[in-house]
Amino acid sequence: MIYLVISIAISSTLFVIFKLFEIFKIDTLQAIVVNYLVAAILGFYLSELPVNIAEITHQSWFIGALILGVLFITVFHLMAVTSQRNGLSVASVASKMSLIIGVIFGIVYYKENFNYIKIVGIVLALLAVYLTSIKKARGTTGGSRSDFLFPLLVFLGSGCIDTSLKFIETSYVQEGGVPIFSATIFAIAFLLGFIFVIIKMVRGIFTFHYKNILGGIILGIPNYFSIVYLLKALGTDGIESSTAFTVNNVGIVVLSTLLGLFLFHERLSLKNWLGIFTAVLSVYLVFYYG
Numbered sequence: 001m002i003y004l005v006i007s008i009a010i011s012s013t014l015f016v017i018f019k020l021f022e023i024f025k026i027d028t029l030q031a032i033v034v035n036y037l038v039a040a041i042l043g044f045y046l047s048e049l050p051v052n053i054a055e056i057t058h059q060s061w062f063i064g065a066l067i068l069g070v071l072f073i074t075v076f077h078l079m080a081v082t083s084q085r086n087g088l089s090v091a092s093v094a095s096k097m098s099l100i101i102g103v104i105f106g107i108v109y110y111k112e113n114f115n116y117i118k119i120v121g122i123v124l125a126l127l128a129v130y131l132t133s134i135k136k137a138r139g140t141t142g143g144s145r146s147d148f149l150f151p152l153l154v155f156l157g158s159g160c161i162d163t164s165l166k167f168i169e170t171s172y173v174q175e176g177g178v179p180i181f182s183a184t185i186f187a188i189a190f191l192l193g194f195i196f197v198i199i200k201m202v203r204g205i206f207t208f209h210y211k212n213i214l215g216g217i218i219l220g221i222p223n224y225f226s227i228v229y230l231l232k233a234l235g236t237d238g239i240e241s242s243t244a245f246t247v248n249n250v251g252i253v254v255l256s257t258l259l260g261l262f263l264f265h266e267r268l269s270l271k272n273w274l275g276i277f278t279a280v281l282s283v284y285l286v287f288y289y290g
Contacts, residue, residue, distance in 0.1 A: 003236055004244060007229040008251035010222045015256035017219050019264055026215040030208070032076060033197055034216020036190035039224035043183025048176045061181055064168035068161065069188025073196075075157035082150040092133040094154040096253050097126055101159025102166065102245035109167075112240040121285030122242075124278050125250045131275025132253050165227075166234045166241045178235075182227050246286045254279045 021028055044051050056062060082091040103122055106112045173181045200206040233244050254276050260266040 001236075001239070003229050003233040004239065004247055004251075007226055007233050007248060008255060010229060011226040011248075011252045012255040012259060013222050014219065014226065015252075016259055016263060017215075017222070019260070021215055024211065024215070027207075027209065027212045028080070029193075030197065030212035031215035031219055032073075033190060033193035034213050035220035035223055036072070036186045036193055038217050038220025039227075040183045040187035040190055042221065042224045043179045043186060043228075047179040047183070049174075049180060051180060056180070056184055059172075061168050061172035061177075062184065064164060064172065065181060065184040066188055068164055068168070068185045070192065071157055071161050071164070072185060072189040073192045075154060075161060078150055078154050078157060082154050085150055091151070091154060092253075093130055094151040095158045096129045096133070096249045098155050098157075098159035098162065099129075099245045099249040100126065101156070102162040103242040105163040106166070106240055106242035106245070110241060112242050114242075115289070117285055117289040118242075121282045121289070122246055124282035125246050125286065128250055128275045128279035128282055129253050131271045131278060132257050134269065134271050134275070162245055165231060169231050169235060178228055178231050182224065182231065185227075186224065243286050247283050250279045250283055 018028070020026075021031060059065075079091045079095060082094060100122070107114050169178065169181065197206065230244075230248060233239065233248065234241055236244075257266075257268070257272065257276065261268055
């Protein structure tokens with residue numbers, strides 16, 4: 001349970017950092033690329049196992065890490081496009097609603113516990129994500145209601161990341177190998193992001209600023225640990241993945257919303273408060289009766 005709490009707390013700080021990016025006019029793409037590099041270096045440095053770059057490509061989990069690295073950078077780009085086309089609320093809801101994919105995978109593949117109370121808890125969790133995220137629509141220019149492609153891709157991509165992390169970590173990653181596994185994912189995401197930056201430089205649409213590097217460093221440290229502790233939570237005995245995904249995603253939505261309220265004085269509507277209450281109830285039902 002402690003790993004899940006830490007994962008939620010660290011992941012929610014990423015919201016604060018992105019908000020500060022907006023305030024200090026930090027280029028998100030450049031910071032994200034640097035963030036992946038910092039996270040990769042941190043993972044290799046903190047690894048308890050000896051790091052041999054040449055042997056990493058021969059690890060049983062390498063293909064999975066390669067796919068996850070591609071998904072990390074791709075889903076981030078899709079979320080940016082969705083935010084521009086459909087609004088921030090749509091991107092947020094599509095990303096967090098993807099918890100249902102992890103839940104279904106856990107129930108079907110791992111034969112996890114499934115009862116009526118857990119069903120109610122999961123439905124309430126989805127409702128909570130929607131109600132809590134409504135506020136983010138203010139000040140955004142949403143796209144056409146008929147444009148479902150990019151939100152759908154964000155939904156599927158986020159769900160694939162969650163389920164793949166669980167499956168690969170439990171099936172292929174050896175004990176003590178989470179830091180190297182995580183670092184490899186980040187390294188691959190960095191290389192792909194760096195290639196994208198190079199393309200922008202060649203096309204003459206790239207403007208570099210040192211503050212973007214600082215922003216990337218600040219983002220990379222908690223981003224690395226958010227993945228590590230999520231993996232630790234998913235690998236904890238007694239906590240099913242369907243429970244972990246639900247509690248983690250709902251917890252991040254609620255805590256990031258409260259951080260926005262207290263740190264940035266964001267206004268919450270009655271629906272937002274109802275969403276927070278619903279979230280607490282859903283976590284209670286899923287965790288204690290699931």
